Amino acid sequence: INAEYGDSTGTMRLSVVAVLGLAVLTGFALLVLLNQPASFTTPSAPGQTQPGTLLSRLDDALIKRERLWAGAAKGLQRDTEAVRHVGPAADLLATDSPKSSTIPAFLLGGQMMEGRQELQPRNTGCYAATNKKQCCAAIDSRYTIHGPPFFGGSPCVPAAQGKFKSGSMCEPLLWAKGEEPQTIGSCDPAEQAKEQESLEDVIAEQKRALSMADSDSEESRHDLNLMWVTDCQLQLEWSSVLLLWSALRVGQQGDFTRIATGCETPNARRFVSEAMETVAEIFGARDRVTVHFAPKHITDSRDGTDGEVYTPYTKAFGVKHFLDHASPRNRVGVILDPDFLFNRPLEYRMDQIDAEHVIPAGRTKDWQHDIEPGRPVGQMYGLGDGWLNYNLKEICGPDSPCTKVSRADAMRYFTMGPPIFMLMSDWAKVAQGWYDYLPIIRRTRKDWMEEMRSYTMSAAHHEQKTSIFTHYQISDKSTRPDDEGWPWIERPGNNLPDPCRAGKALNPHNFPDITDPYPPILHYCQAYEPEYYDQHYFWSKYQINFGVAQLHRGNLLDCDQPFYEDPPRDLLEAQKFDDPKCLGQRRQAWMLCQVQHSLNEMLADFKKQKCGKDFNRARTAKHTFSPRPSTVDHPPSCRKPRPN
Numbered sequence: 143i144n145a146e147y148g149d150s151t152g153t154m155r156l157s158v159v160a161v162l163g164l165a166v167l168t169g170f171a172l173l174v175l176l177n178q179p180a181s182f183t184t185p186s187a188p189g190q191t192q193p194g195t196l197l198s199r200l201d202d203a204l205i206k207r208e209r210l211w212a213g214a215a216k217g218l219q220r221d222t223e224a225v226r227h228v229g230p231a232a233d234l235l236a237t238d239s240p241k242s243s244t245i246p247a248f249l250l251g252g253q254m255m256e257g258r259q260e261l262q263p264r265n266t267g268c269y270a271a272t273n274k275k276q277c278c279a280a281i282d283s284r285y286t287i288h289g290p291p292f293f294g295g296s297p298c299v300p301a302a303q304g305k306f307k308s309g310s311m312c313e314p315l316l317w318a319k320g321e322e323p324q325t326i327g328s329c330d331p332a333e334q335a336k337e338q339e340s341l342e343d344v345i346a347e348q349k350r351a352l353s354m355a356d357s358d359s360e361e362s363r364h365d366l367n368l369m370w371v372t373d374c375q376l377q378l379e380w381s382s383v384l385l386l387w388s389a390l391r392v393g394q395q396g397d398f399t400r401i402a403t404g405c406e407t408p409n410a411r412r413f414v415s416e417a418m419e420t421v422a423e424i425f426g427a428r429d430r431v432t433v434h435f436a437p438k439h440i441t442d443s444r445d446g447t448d449g450e451v452y453t454p455y456t457k458a459f460g461v462k463h464f465l466d467h468a469s470p471r472n473r474v475g476v477i478l479d480p481d482f483l484f485n486r487p488l489e490y491r492m493d494q495i496d497a498e499h500v501i502p503a504g505r506t507k508d509w510q511h512d513i514e515p516g517r518p519v520g521q522m523y524g525l526g527d528g529w530l531n532y533n534l535k536e537i538c539g540p541d542s543p544c545t546k547v548s549r550a551d552a553m554r555y556f557t558m559g560p561p562i563f564m565l566m567s568d569w570a571k572v573a574q575g576w577y578d579y580l581p582i583i584r585r586t587r588k589d590w591m592e593e594m595r596s597y598t599m600s601a602a603h604h605e606q607k608t609s610i611f612t613h614y615q616i617s618d619k620s621t622r623p624d625d626e627g628w629p630w631i632e633r634p635g636n637n638l639p640d641p642c643r644a645g646k647a648l649n650p651h652n653f654p655d656i657t658d659p660y661p662p663i664l665h666y667c668q669a670y671e672p673e674y675y676d677q678h679y680f681w682s683k684y685q686i687n688f689g690v691a692q693l694h695r696g697n698l699l700d701c702d703q704p705f706y707e708d709p710p711r712d713l714l715e716a717q718k719f720d721d722p723k724c725l726g727q728r729r730q731a732w733m734l735c736q737v738q739h740s741l742n743e744m745l746a747d748f749k750k751q752k753c754g755k756d757f758n759r760a761r762t763a764k765h766t767f768s769p770r771p772s773t774v775d776h777p778p779s780c781r782k783p784r785p786n
Contacts, residue, residue: 267281268283277311298312298314302327326409345435345436348468366472371401371460372480377688379699381683382400385480385482387421387747402434414433424748434468473513477560483663492511493511501612505553511609517609526552544599552602617668619730621726630659669682706742718782
């Protein structure tokens, strides 16, 4: 395009012939591209390129082009700008941003007529703004044809503090929501004052408020505090919402503490707090749900790695920070993982539970006890006794009890993982060692699971002899039968429904009359890709985390985002039940239906509470990904022919 920018009024002349020629070439290129396969790399298979949708590659290219337009438009002063509606632009511009009479109706989701429509006189463009007041009064000045993404006509928003990563302090709302939602500031003067509050200020206020709070009586305290640690990536917020929603929906008793680390901006803290409050309000549980903010901790100067990032540092540090600063008064604490889905309530009073409602690990003895000093309860994890080969005298200390653990006791008491129930007084001791031992381990060891081994060593150092069970969760999609709660689901003659055929998740809310036991937790830490006749069906938390499956890579919790499509009703029936090699496929089908139906049920409740009646009810989101080309993961013999 031969573009010439004229005088200070912002007059712009474009070569008409060049524009028409570019439009024809762009249209032809898009038609070609849309018929070509694209690829992207999935986090569940690092380094492995897979065929996928074109959108990821196309979006990246178009976003780069949009940034060029932004640079060209910066500094232009324009009183009005015409916006042409081309194809689905009005739909793409629909947003749950605050409604204003100065914003054209089509920008808020209404239908725009064909032809041209003038924007309001306040439209001077985001990049002409020099302060927050000007930014809040501006509309992005680009045409809707400059995309996708279509930013033209989008209200402008300021950065809460400083600038966006683009280098501008003012950006279109549509761009900011997709690229940097945690940095978005407010146009409300009252909220702008809060935007100057630092994370350190918030942590100090948390501690001050707790010191002034009235002490709970022993009778009013919940016995259990359910804790989980996250970072502050807003695209991952859906998993904490699903955890809390599913726990409250199945009737889980206790207090809930979300430990959110690294929420540096007020907007991020507000987003996290409002998400948790929205769920709590659904169930009338505001007094039971707390968000504890803590600093980011993904590097540690004690490990000698010169600042190497290891994100599991967050977990040990977050738990320690909460216990040090909040001093919770519950008797028992349980640590959860953020990707836990509750199928039914957790039970931990092993002195009050029937034997048929637990599955002790093979070496577990004398397990019928309450949570007592030095006697936690936890889920079996397959870490084994390899940690005994570490330099325990350097890590735990030369006279530490952790240096004297036998291999038999390591397998009996110390092969555990979340959920882990422990007295709060014991948690305070174990969390300190968990935090201190991990950087020492990482001086010589770099496996991802070192965080769990650090916990194990601290538990051994403080002589926490854990009663270990296998029934608390399911997650593994392999054919190992003894590590998790699968025997309950796969037991012949049980009365548990097929969640695929039922079209809803298995939980006490949906099936109140079920008396057969089933695992309380689905830990969706893997991708599920079961056979489905002549194709595969696929679900992975990573495609949600990175926005691959969302409309325009938006946040799953936003009002304009669709629900997921329902999995096929015959997905589990499509698996082979007479071949032991196909057990993993059956498990993947069961977990996929359970988590996907639970996710949709959560989104329905959450969006009714957050958005009222004004939210996207379409069930169109889905995960598209070709399965791993492995005959181990996908034995050809496990594929049934499609019924006629």
